[in-house]
Amino acid sequence: MMKKTFVFLIIMLFCSACLLNGCAAEKPAAEATVTLSPIPTPHPTVVLSTPTPAPEPTSLTTGLPWSGAYKPVGIIIENSAAARPQSNIALADIVYEMVAEGGITRFFCLFSDNMPDIAGPVRSTRVYFIDIQQEWDCAFVHYGGPNEEPSINIWPYIDKFDFPARVDGYKGKYSNMLWRDNSRRKPHNAYVNPQEVQAMIPGDYTIATPAFRFEADAVYIGDSGRTVEIHFRSSNIAKFEYDAAREKYLRYVNGDPFMDRVTEEQITAKNIIVQYAKHHYIKTSLYTRLRIDLIGSGKAEYFINGKHIEGSWERESVDSQTVYYDQNGEPISFAPGNTWVEVVRLEKTPVIYE
Helix, strand or coil: CHHHHHHHHHHHHHHHHHHHCCCCCCCCCCCCCCCCCCCCCCCCCCCCCCCCCCCCCECCCCCCECCCCCCCEEEEEECCHHHCCEECHHHCCEEEEEEEECCEEEEEEEECCCCCCCEECECCCCHHHHHHHHHHCCEEEECCCCCCCCCCCCHHHHCCCCCCCEEECCCCCCHHHCEECCCCCCCCCEEECHHHHHCCCCCCCCCCCCCCCECCCCCCCCEECCEEEEEEECCEEEEEEEECCCCEEEEEECCEECEECCCCCECEECEEEEEEECEEEEECCCCEEEEECCCEEEEEEEEECCEEEEEEEEECCCCCCCEEECCCCCECCECCCCEEEEEEECCCCCEEEC
C-alpha cells in the first residue's frame, strides 16, 4: 500500500511538471539567423553642365556682330548738290550732319565695321568736326580748313590734339593720298582710300572706348516717329521715312531718295539722333564762320524703330564723350545698326515728325 502511494505521488509530480512546461517534450526550434547585407555607399551624381558660351563680340560703333580691331577712320564729306551722290556713305557706321555755312551741311563719316577703298568727296573741316574726331579717337581725313584770320584759323586748334593718323589734302606729307575725279568739277571731286588711312594707325595706339550703348531687344516707348524732317534751309531738307519691312529709315533730301554713288542704293539709318546745340557765328573779313558748342548739355530726340523718344545729351569736355539720355534720365540703348546724328540749332531749325 505504501509503495502504491509513493508511485502515485511520483506520477502526480510528473504531470504537474508537464503542465508547467507546456508539456513540451519535443526539442525547441532553433532561433532564425538574420544576415544583414551591407548598405552600399551611393556614388555622387555627376551633372554635366552645358558651358555658357562666351558672348559673341560686337562692334563698338554699331552693336552688330563684329570681331575686328577698333581702328576707325573719320572723314569730312561734302553735302552740296554738286557733291551728290557721295561715295560709300552707306557703309559708314555713324554719320554726323552739321551746318558748315549758309545752311549747307557737311558730314563727319565714321568708318569702322566696313572699310571701303574709296570715300568722298572730301572737303574742309571746322572746329566742331575736330571735337567729334576727339570723341571717337579716330584717324582723320579732311581737305584743309578756314584760315583767313587768326580769329578763325583752324590750324592752332588742330595742333592741340594728337591723332592716330591725319590726312590733309590741302597740305602736309600725306596730301597726295587724296586724288581728284576728273569727271566732276573742283572742289567737289577729292577722294580718299579709307583702307590706306587705317593702315597708318600705329598698332600700339590706344583708342578710347566709345560711349554708345546698343541693345538688340530694347523696347522703345514713345509717340509715333515714322517720319522726321530737318529743315536746315529751304534747299536742304533732310527727311527720314521708316520702312517697317526693313526696320530702317530711308533718307531723302529735298524729297528725292538720297543715293550712294558706289552701292547705288538709297541710304538708310537704323537710329536717328537729333541733337540740339548752341550755334553762334564769328564774322571775318571774308566770311561769317559758324561755331557749334558740342561741349555742355542740351535737348535730344531719338527716332528708333518707328518711335520718337525725347531725351537729352551731355558732354563734359573735349576729352570726354557725349552721353545720350532717355526721357527718364538713363543712358539710352540704341538698336544695333548704323546711326545718323543730326546736329541742329535749338528753336531755329524746324524739326517736324509724325
